[in-house]
Amino acid sequence: MPNLFEGKNVIVQGITGAHGQFQTKAMLKAGTNVVAGTTPGKGGQSIENLPVYNSIQELQEDFQVDISVIFVPAPFAKSAIIEAIDAQIPLIITVTEGIPLHDMLQVYERLQKSATSTLLGPNSPGALLPGVNKLGIIPTAFSKPGTVGIVSRSGTLTYETMAGLSEKGVGQKYVIGIGGDMIHGLGYQACLQLFQDDPDVDQIVMIGEIGGTEEIDAALFIKNHVTKPVYSYIAGHHAPTGVQLGHAGAILGSKHESAAAKTRVLKVSGAKTATSITELISLVK
């Protein structure tokens, strides 16, 4: 499989919105090859000297597309993601937050039937390959090109870890936010596989949260398939049960979804675990 994150031609869905416009500018500034964007009904306009199309179909008459970054507001995000799947875009990154779960269930069904598209997100800050590609909203100012792979469910916690590592001279090859929602595309496992297979990556940082069991599955994957050192931190050690903490996915359902349980499983699976971000940063060499 080619490395999806190194895809060249990038488009922005929802490019005329305030968020889309601002982030397009930031992506261009970081050197990302954004070629065009879409907003239904705004075809013919231009944003940052890039052409705006009504639909991806129209856009594809002029451009071949590798990656789409979606900033479309939550009520319309389902249609936007499905449009990108139907257009067979290889990597679809959804930054939009607050998409109803029923919409994501339908998106997920379509995604499973698609042989061509991979989804990152929703509620994801996207992916940053320092010096190569900025796909989403991860601030480049605190990154540094290097050999660490970071994967996380949380945005600011990712920035914080990335900034801490850069400050002590440890650069990153990948910084990937899989998103804080309950139903999402690409997970820890796919990212860990990517880091394991990429000869440029020599250390892995995995940041998790309370809720769900994805970190547990990831731990088993680490045990069986990852030979590179993994450093991890799970946020929410003191979270109350049954209460949502910010992220839609961050809700402690049962004991095995707790930060302590996840940390324990990661530890016995061979990851080096930290109890705070400061400790996490200090562990990585």
Add this chain to the structure above:
Amino acid sequence: MNLLEHESKQLLSASQIPVPLGKILTKDQVQEVSLPAVLKSQVPTGGRGKAGGILIIDTQEKLEEAAKKLFNLEIKGHLPQVLLAEEKLAIARELYLSLLIDRKTSSLKLIAHTNGGVEVEENKDFASWLVDYSKPDINTLGQALAEYFILEDKTFVLQDLIENLITCFKQNDATLIEINPLVVTEDGKIIAGDCKMTLDDAAAFRHPEWNFEAKTAEVNFVTINPEGNVATIANGAGLAMATVDAAYDAGLIPANFLDIGGGANTESLLKAFNKIIEYPNVQAIILNVFAGITRADEVARAIVEAQKSISNLPPLFIRLTGTNSDEAKEILEKNQIQMLPNLESCLKAAKESIDA
């Protein structure tokens, strides 16, 4: 958001799922009910029966007394606003049936048990079936459920029930509908004896009809310990959780979790400060902001403004870094507010100030 039993049953009934005949009683209006009846406290919590929140009434005289009792009975910190008076069913069997969104498979899941009722959580070996969202196979599901419940003669009824349950689930953007018990009456009817329903807050924009006792949950400000001695503010859910973790590890007792989000401005900080001063024991506020997309100088200005307008604010321990943090430092220092280099130093200083 979690609905009350009577609200859930109203939605079930609207989707043609049989529920007991019932009436809502308010404090000012305890009207006559047909007897015998079951009087149920409408509180947003489980374990209601064990707490004495369900009473059987066989005479009208007893109704008023029972209603008064239930209106004054606090269950896990909740007093009911209304009571539900229902016909008393002649119960032959109590089963369990629920439909939910399964996180692991990102699909709908139907779960059943032959042993429904109050002790359902002690059951093991629940039967479950994945349900295709767009094209659920109602016939097969109904058959499987009928066989599982040993109610083969009710296959059609169960097929209808599943179809209506899925419709109800989709129409209301539910994330959970739990019917427990699903009652089989002595005359062979299948009725939802009790129901718990959770709706997806994120879908509120397309449900102008939603008008329930519970409001959309506040997810960004959560009380962890009302007696805590330190309040926490951070931007981003993960960072906010990590801040609470670090405060505990430093020997402090965090009162709250607060994700102030990307738009930390004077208004949102003021709102946060006003909530924080309601905690009786909070003697310090930890503010942990990593300005990635936000700008630290804007956050600093907001802190200065918000602090000015609240006189009895506990001391602030601020860690503010990221975009424009030098400007932020200047702004804060000009207003005699100290900015500390990292979260650890904030926690240490807060602990010392509280212990002093």
